[in-house]
Amino acid sequence: MADTMSVLEMFSPNQNISLKETKNYRQNGSINSNEITTPSIKSLSLLENIDKKSNDCLSLEHNQSDSLSAYEKLTTWKKSIETYLNHIYFNKLTEIDNLLAHGQNQIDIIFKKIPSFEQLVTITSQQQTIDHTYDDIELDYTNSQLFDLTSNNTLLCTSNYYALIYDDITSNLILYNNQSKLNSYLWNIDEYGQPCDLTYSYYLNIYCIITNRGLFTWSYENPFIPLYIDSIKPIHGNRLWTIASTDTRSDVFILFKSGNYIERWNSKIDTKSWQHIKRWSNHELFERNDQRIRTIRMTSNYVAWTVESTKIFEWRVDLLDYNLQIIRQGIKIDYLNKHSSCLLSNFGLEQYLIVDSNGHLLFLLDSNGYINLKNDDITNKRINNAVFMNNNNQQWLIVRLEQPNQLHFIPLLNKTDNKK
Template sequence: MLTKPPLTNRTNQLSSTLLIKPRVHTILNHKKHQINFEQIDRYSHKFNLLNLSNEKWLAMASSDKYILIGGGSSSSLRLFDLQGNEKYIIDIKTFAAFDLAWSNVLNAFLIAGYDRLQMYNVEKNQLTLVNNIDLINKKDNYLWSIACHGTDLFIVLSDGLESVWRLSLPKFQRVQTLSGSEIRESNSDDRISCIRTNGQSIGMTIRQRTTNQWRVDLFDYNTMIRTHRGLTIGYGTGAFNFLERCMLTPINDDQWLIIGGYKVQPNALTLMDERTGEIKQTERQSDKQNEFISNICTSNNNNQQIITMIVMNNETGQRQIHVFEQ
């Protein structure tokens, strides 16, 4: 494991003041999931994804029983159990899926795609269109990234400004909107790749236009006001976000796992602690530099946390799912 000190933004000198400000709160008997990066590679259950060698990026979400995967340039999603057995292939009847999320309230997966939000009930094997999402101009708006927590659904709407909506479940009523100008610090902030939440904070990965730097900013869960400006975790080539997506997932109240995606350097898994401001990166081993993690998500099963990753090999075209239970 390679452990690094907190990273700089190059425009900021490393000092005793971190750009990720520690968050102080008191939680009695708070159980924190300790992440052992070496164990993620060594002890994860792995299975191959067949017939997906042309996909550089795939959407993914997991529940306590299932993993839903798809997107890319396909309108089909594939449902697996945690052991890698394929259960269903679901035709979402639109161009790809940009992001997926699991909702405990709905007991269903939510599918964000071009011009629509859909809901997939696993037990019924039923796909339903959510009709009351009011997109003003369907040609210019699509649902780029989504995240669920309790009765809250957060949607990154790509409309040129990438505003963020908070909707109340199960009725999908919009109760809050964060404009693009409130998200971006300046015009140099290019776009949001991913939104996730742990119920304490809302995390977003944001790309800087001129340098192609990726960072993670945190926003207060209730007010949606920025609380932390993240340090740079990687540099991309400036490709369209569908290929080069920086993704993140919460692993408890304070920590986040972040991956850079295709051609983002360093080729690493990043652990960020928002309470202490500490960042650790574990780079892929030199003999595995052709492999990269393209997506990551977490779920819980009987108080056991499950980390699921899509690992892709550019040389062989092999795509694998790694499932790590801790």
């Protein structure tokens, strides 16, 4: 991309350049068509000489772009521009090679007017509304998929297309889609530490893995090189515990074990240099010292956490803004005790799943602030964790069970269609 951009910056539009070449020309360059996996952009028709195979590959991904965040769409667009320019660049280099090989030493290069890339991108603001169809869970068991697991570990997260689990028996990260087990990747515990939380960052387009050593980012596209974010460190012996991210903002929140500290960071795409924004101690967040945060999650608008009162052994959910100022406090969770785990995961835009992996209970916190205990075929089993997945306009509940150790992909019934 550097070579391509230097050409664009060096010459003004409509300028003819004559280059006298010798026969000591470079070796032919090529570009792998498998690298072109980004959404099709109609305005890129301004760029010439794009082969049909590349366009077909791009158009397959275009239908998936609606589910991406604004940040992710813009980053994907940038990558597609770079891919197209590199494709053209290597094709033109090949043309020069061919001319030189046939004895053509006087070569003209004509640059047409460069399109205004700024005009190809328009940012719009849409009013976000709560989808009340997620205020209940109706499951389609007839089309569910089941996978047997070795481990009863609770770790589980999803992207739009994949579910990732950690198997602490084999020390493997295992990737699934709704049809099959895709691959296993050995996680080097001696080097990276024992995982204690998995989260997918839609903004960064990578998985974030919290271990007893620190924070690592990991991609199945490059699964053998986890990136250690060494700027995020334990505080006074308190190790990292869980991480929260969202698809529309670069902010992440890091919760330390026992909830003694929370840090807010600005994450950076393709880099380990994250920016620290603020740190809160437990004493700054709560007046009483008997309150302990178990899990933290976030949406585009809110931060949510589960809190245990270690004095009276009650659990609740609080909703906060990005400065951790309380918006709604004290949504009590019944049926839990001092042995409960109280995991939290996003479900829809403003709803959350709450899982007690010790008592094997599943709750839904709906958009009205009501917490409902779910009681059906799947939740009557020994549930360890549950997360939501939105895959090509099909919503899934991904559930991890123990005794037997299993992973369930269960489609959610489309209640909108049922109302028609």
